[in-house]
Structure formats: C-alpha cells, structure tokens
Amino acid sequence: MFLTGTMKINNTGHLEIGGIDVLHLVKDYGSPLWVIDEQGFRDNCRSFRDAFLNYGDTMVLYASKSLCCLSICRIIDEEGLGLDVVSGGELYTALQAGFPADRIYFHGNNKSREELNMALEAGVGRIVVDNFYELELLNNLSREKGLITDILLRITPGVEAHTHEYIKTGQIDSKFGFTLTDGQAWEAVKRALQCPGLFLQGLHCHIGSQIFEPESFQHTIELMIEFMKKIKAETGYELAELDLGGGFGIYYAPGDLPPTTEKWAEVIINHVKAQAEKAGLKMPRVIIEPGRALISPAGVTLYTIGSSKEVTGIRKYIAVDGGMNDNPRPALYNARHSAIIANKAQLAADETVSVAGKCCESGDMLIWDVALPQAEAGDILAVFATGAYTYSMSSNYNRQPRPAMVLVNQGNADVIIERETYKDLIRNDRIPGRLKK
Secondary structure, three states, rough: OOOOOOOOOOOOOOOOOOOOOHHHHHHOOOOOEEEEEHHHHHHHHHHHHHHHHHHEEEEEEEEEEEEHHHHHHHHHHOOOOEEEEEEHHHHHHHHOOOOEEEEEEEEEOOOOOOHHHHHHHHHEEEEEEHHHHHHHHHHHHHHHHHOOEEEEEEEEEOOOOOOHHOOOOOOOOOOEEEEOOOOHHHHHHHHHHHOOOOEEEEEEEOOOOOOOOHHHHHHHHHHHHHHHHHHHHHHHOOOEEEEEEEEEEEOOOOOOOOOOHHHHHHHHHHHHHHHHHHHOOOOEEEEEEEEHHHHHHHHHEEEEEEEEEEEEOOEEEEEOOOOOOOHHHHEEEEEEEEOOEEOOOOOOOOOOEEEEOOOOOOOOOEEEEEEEEOOOOOOOEEEOOOOOEEEEOOOOHHHHOOOOEEEEEEEEEEEOOOOOHHHOOOOOOOOOOOOOO
C-alpha cells in the first residue's frame, strides 16, 4: 500500500485523507469523487521549489494541463511557483484566480490570434514560440501594440525518453517545436533575433513524460548547451534562460522507482553548470515544469463498487460507478494505478480482480488484476495518484456527468469543482424550430 501526504489508515480500518474518513466524504459529496490532499499537494510544490532554489536562480512552473481550476491556481500562487499554460482557457482560469501574469509562461503549438492577444494584454512573463507561423504572427501583434514581448523558442532536441509513445515529445518526428538536427532551430533563432517586437530570452524543450532516468535530462542538457554555445559564437548573443520542461516520473504502481526531487535538482543543475562552464557560457536560469509530479500523488478517486462478474478460470471483474469518462489514462496509455477498498483497508487482499468502468466500451478498464479484499456492492474503492490528467481529460461520454472535486485539509472539506448534473449535460443543446412539437 502506497500512501502519500496526509493519507493514512485510521483506527476504524478506513482510508483517511486530510483528517477525514473517506466514507464520510462519499456520504457528503457523492460518488465518484475526486479528492485532493491540500497539504500533500503543497508539500510536493515546496519539495520541488526548495530543491531547485538551493542551487540558485531557478524557477519551477506548475504545468497546469495536469489539473487547472481556480483553487489549484491559488495554491500554486501561494506556494511561489510559476504557471505553465497551454491554451486560452487555462490562461483565463489563471487570470480569473488572480495569478500574477508575469509568472505565467504560455505554451502551445497552435496558439490563435485571440489567445496571443489575450496573453499580450495580460502581460504574461514569457510566450514559448513553437513554429515560424507563430513567430511572425506574435512579432506583428507585438508591434501593433507597441510591445517587445519576451519569448522562448521551443526546440525539439531529438531525445527519446523511456515513456509511452503518445507522450514522447522530444524526438525529431514531433508536432512540437523547431527541430535541432536539421538546422530549423538555428533558422528560428536568427529570425527571432531580427524581430523588433520580440526579445529572445532563452530556449525551451520537453522530452517526454513519466521519466525515471536522470540521464535523459543529462543528454538533453548537453545538446541544448551546445546549441546555446553556437548561438553565442555566431551571433554574439548569449541566452539567459534554459527551460527543460517537465516529465518527472511518479509512483503509480509496483515497479515505479522515481528519483527524489533532491536527486533531480542535483543532476539537472550540476550538469547545466558543468556544461555551461565547458562551453564558456554564463550559468543560465534553469526552469522546470512539473505537473503530474506535484498534483497526481495528492489525488485520490473514490468509487462505489456495484456489479461483479466471474469468467470461470480466467478473471473476476468488479464494476464501479465511474470509468474512462473520469480517468481516460488507462484506456489511452495503458496507465497503471494502485487501489484499495477504503472501508476494508486493514483486511487481507485475498483475491485478484480487474476493475471495470461503466462506459459502454470493452476498453473501459481502470485496473487489470489488482489484489483486494473480498469486494461487495457498496464498498468504496480508492484509486491512488489520480490528481493529474483525470479532470483535465474527463468527458461526458455516454452522457455521464463529471464528478465533483473536493479539497481536504485538517478535517475540512471544500468543493472546488461542483458535480455536474443531468441539466448540465443539455445546457448547450439546442432544438431547431422545425423539430419542435
């Protein structure tokens, strides 16, 4: 059993988070239910922030695509982190939460004119330019407004991290960024330096997600610093920032062995420093963008177990009242999760079952072959490490309303995302007059 933050098994044998028995949470707020351990989340933020700040001028940006809502943006602000947004909707949410615009970095491979105007009018700290179209568009918009916009260029370094093929973003064949190996990145630098509406602060890259090997970052650092050396040698311009993206792996299930935040900081910063010295460059400001590593361990999803089915000699299925609509990652990525029966947390896990969702899809499976105590209808299943990419990627497939999300801390529970209702599902539906009775 892997418990993080304030999670523990209380004296009644139930799972407790933030000082609250999760059975009480289900009784008060319904099921399925996303639960965020506020203290656990804050501790994760501080762990990354402090580990990297120990090495000097660094910045930790929270990747808001992992979970973005008003309350999460407020917590990130209070913890002194910056924010990485990738859409107008994420930017709008951050601004509505009162997040300081100068600590927002705006990513994305196809930002619209409207999104870029929103970012410029808000005064975001950096816009990460992904392609030549955007470089020209942003330069023109900045000049129209009489601005000089600070930018980073997203570089595709050609590093393939050990991760799922759909979440590898640093290899050459990618929709993201300027490719380093074919001269495209060099051309982007030359054009950016000639844009009067833009100020090139540095480079950005991101090599994948759920990475456990620090060596992946070391190789990336070597390629990026060598490129920065070339830029200085041929233009005389020395870049001030190096954003290495995110992708820091976390524990989901047995076999996952993520490094500590202290180890990540030690490997990354020391290697940047060594490579910069070797290249004759000043130490750039190092920026990282953890999302999953901050919020996922702090999240638990609570489900109510319903039906079950045994395929003789093959497998037993138990079904819960959620599924791929509230957590699509197992269906998309074959993602693994750990789970317990929250009201039987001290009982022996004496049978192996597979946890099915309720969507009308054979692939709607949350967990294959997990050891649990004897499961009965009405039991509460707690699935761990679901803070990231559950709400963010959720849907109304099969016309299922999205669950509520509660933030728990020191015995207090607050709804930070309301449960959708059936009325919400038809809120934007319209019937043409010719179809009316």
